[in-house]
Amino acid sequence: MPYADDMLIDHALAARERAYAPYSKFKVGAAIIDENGKIHTGCNVENAAYPLGNCAEASAISAMVAAGSRRITKIAIAGGAERIEDCTPCGGCRQAIAEFAKPDTIILLRKADGSVSRYAMTELLPHAFRLEP
Numbered sequence: 001m002p003y004a005d006d007m008l009i010d011h012a013l014a015a016r017e018r019a020y021a022p023y024s025k026f027k028v029g030a031a032i033i034d035e036n037g038k039i040h041t042g043c044n045v046e047n048a049a050y051p052l053g054n055c056a057e058a059s060a061i062s063a064m065v066a067a068g069s070r071r072i073t074k075i076a077i078a079g080g081a082e083r084i085e086d087c088t089p090c091g092g093c094r095q096a097i098a099e100f101a102k103p104d105t106i107i108l109l110r111k112a113d114g115s116v117s118r119y120a121m122t123e124l125l126p127h128a129f130r131l132e133p
């Protein structure tokens, strides 16, 4: 494993600090390790026109794809309001992650008490929609 889980969580927490969430006050950070061991991070970016806001996971995926990578080996998510709350990825982000993950890809969730929960992709999104196998 190129990076320990806590290192990936640290990247997600650092990205969370850079979140732009003036409306919800709910800051989220995400960090991906790609197939080459490279880290890509993202944070939520809100907009006065609320539906235009981006989730942290989607931002991290965009950074990964723009850097030329195509595979999420592992992703960590850390989020919540001022006192960090539990943040599980929204339904849309589960589908977005599944596009670049395998069924057994690990999703790390940094919880409010500082503990980390580990889920396999299929646990969070069973029967994900795919156009190709």
Ligand code: THU
Residues within 6 Å of the ligand: 021, 024, 026, 027, 028, 043, 044, 045, 046, 053, 054, 055, 056, 057, 087, 088, 089, 090, 093
């Ligand atoms: N948010 C994320 O960034 N990721 C999630 O998986 C859940 C929600 C953001 C969107 C919005 O900016 C804020 O959290 C409150 O919904």
